[in-house]
Amino acid sequence: MIELSHVSKHFGSHHVLRDITETIERGEVVVICGPSGSGKSTLIRTINRLEEIDSGQIRVDGRDIHGPGVQIDRFRSGIGFVFQQFNLFPHLTVLENCTLAPVHLQGLEQGNARQKAITVLERMGVADKAGAYPAHLSGGQQQRVAIARALVMEPPVMLFDEPTSALDPEMIGEVLLAIKSLAHQGMTLVCVTHEMGFAREVADRILFMADGSILERASAEDFFAHPEHPRTRKFLSDIRSPFGRY
Amino acid sequence: MSESLATYGLYFLIGQYPNGPLGGLALTILLGASALVLAMPVGILLALARISDWRVVRWPVTGMIYIVRGTPLLMVVFWAYFFLPAVTGKKTGQFTTMLIALAIFNGAYLAEVVRAGIQGVPRGQTEAARSLGLNYGQTLRRIVVPQALRNMLPSLVNQFVTTLKETSLGYIIGLQEVAFIASQVNSQVIVHPVAIYTALALTFFVLCFGLARLAGWLGVRT
Numbered sequence: 001m002i003e004l005s006h007v008s009k010h011f012g013s014h015h016v017l018r019d020i021t022e023t024i025e026r027g028e029v030v031v032i033c034g035p036s037g038s039g040k041s042t043l044i045r046t047i048n049r050l051e052e053i054d055s056g057q058i059r060v061d062g063r064d065i066h067g068p069g070v071q072i073d074r075f076r077s078g079i080g081f082v083f084q085q086f087n088l089f090p091h092l093t094v095l096e097n098c099t100l101a102p103v104h105l106q107g108l109e110q111g112n113a114r115q116k117a118i119t120v121l122e123r124m125g126v127a128d129k130a131g132a133y134p135a136h137l138s139g140g141q142q143q144r145v146a147i148a149r150a151l152v153m154e155p156p157v158m159l160f161d162e163p164t165s166a167l168d169p170e171m172i173g174e175v176l177l178a179i180k181s182l183a184h185q186g187m188t189l190v191c192v193t194h195e196m197g198f199a200r201e202v203a204d205r206i207l208f209m210a211d212g213s214i215l216e217r218a219s220a221e222d223f224f225a226h227p228e229h230p231r232t233r234k235f236l237s238d239i240r241s242p243f244g245r246y
Numbered sequence: 247m248s249e250s251l252a253t254y255g256l257y258f259l260i261g262q263y264p265n266g267p268l269g270g271l272a273l274t275i276l277l278g279a280s281a282l283v284l285a286m287p288v289g290i291l292l293a294l295a296r297i298s299d300w301r302v303v304r305w306p307v308t309g310m311i312y313i314v315r316g317t318p319l320l321m322v323v324f325w326a327y328f329f330l331p332a333v334t335g336k337k338t339g340q341f342t343t344m345l346i347a348l349a350i351f352n353g354a355y356l357a358e359v360v361r362a363g364i365q366g367v368p369r370g371q372t373e374a375a376r377s378l379g380l381n382y383g384q385t386l387r388r389i390v391v392p393q394a395l396r397n398m399l400p401s402l403v404n405q406f407v408t409t410l411k412e413t414s415l416g417y418i419i420g421l422q423e424v425a426f427i428a429s430q431v432n433s434q435v436i437v438h439p440v441a442i443y444t445a446l447a448l449t450f451f452v453l454c455f456g457l458a459r460l461a462g463w464l465g466v467r468t
């Protein structure tokens with residue numbers, strides 16, 4: 001489904017992605033984790049070309065996404081992207097946020113688009129907020145609306161860039177459950193996150209990144225039980241709370 | 247005073263019209279409105295060029311904006327008055343000359359207002375729109391500009407009011423707008439300069455205040 005081969009990228013003199021090669025299968029749920037500054041977010045952003053790459057190749061559904069025949073806007077509408085900061089459109093209601101793409105990209109009539117949007121908002125448990133503006137929603141509700149906005153285009157792939165990092169702790173659970181519900185429907189999901197409990201339970205595979213390289217790839221089970229790379233072991237011990245469980 | 251009003255009131259409002267060219271307050275309003283209508287799209291186009299990724303577009307426009315901003319409007323008016331006929335080989339009317347000068351001058355200022363407004367919209371908004379599959383134009387129109395416009399409104403109104411007042415510089419090239427007419431009336435009446443120029447000041451105040459209120463009202467509605 002998503003094939004990266006020898007992907008490299010610099011930000012100025014900083015080598016943020018170093019020769020990354022990885023394949024994500026259709027229907028797979030992949031979690032990318034690693035210390036901050038390791039290139040996880042940049043990597044996930046290259047998959048829908050929010051970030052351009054210096055060299056290498058990225059293929060989605062077998063097509064080179066930098067190829068000459070690629071219509072970038074149409075390509076992007078087939079990939080859902082969820083941001084850390086939600087990025088809902090503040091001047092539009094929840095419903096309008098979700099009908100924007102179907103109306104202007106698929107040419108759906110307002111009525112049909114609205115129906116479609118309500119359906120996904122219901123799935124995300126925020127249909128009762130359809131008429132509200134984003135500013136009146138909690139962070140967790142905003143993020144679920146942002147997921148609904150992406151889902152409305154029925155993309156076969158969803159990318160999540162630290163979807164819970166900007167949330168207060170009590171709202172993390174509701175968003176993770178919403179993402180988990182998608183995993184069960186056979187969607188291809190790639191999620192950058194620090195939520196290791198979520199990774200363990202939902203991910204098929206975990207990729208560990210540091211300094212722009214993927215240092216470890218393992219099933220969720222093996223990743224936590226037998227981390228191989230020393231950097232992985234250090235990371236797993238670092239993210240454990242020094243105060244233990246309560 | 248009252249006989250001056252009776253004699254010159256209509257002259258003040260519409261100039262020599264219908265026996266001569268339209269002038270006075272009517273001409274001022276016509277010039278101000280045309281200048282705003284023309285300067286706004288000029289401003290938007292220049293702003294888009296100013297934030298363009300293409301240097302070929304960005305650099306000349308940036309240069310032009312710096313030049314205009316570093317020049318008094320009076321110079322631009324003279325420049326339009328003497329330079330345009332030299333280039334086109336035809337004499338340009340005073341109204342058109344003034345309109346062109348105002349559109350260019352205020353277009354450059356509006357461009358900076360619009361640019362600041364657009365760049366003030368968080369990057370994440372553009373990224374979210376593009377990641378949904380909206381193209382550059384749709385993203386600008388549906389997402390960026392509506393949010394930018396709200397932020398820009400106070401500065402826009404400021405510039406609109408300035409434009410309206412700047413029509414009075416048409417005086418210098420003999421355009422019969424309301425300030426010119428007021429000075430004509432004054433030189434005929436001679437004994438009431440304070441009253442006449444106070445009336446002129448009040449007229450401009452009412453125009454500008456009305457425009458600001460109208461813009462504020464429109465802003466609340468959008």
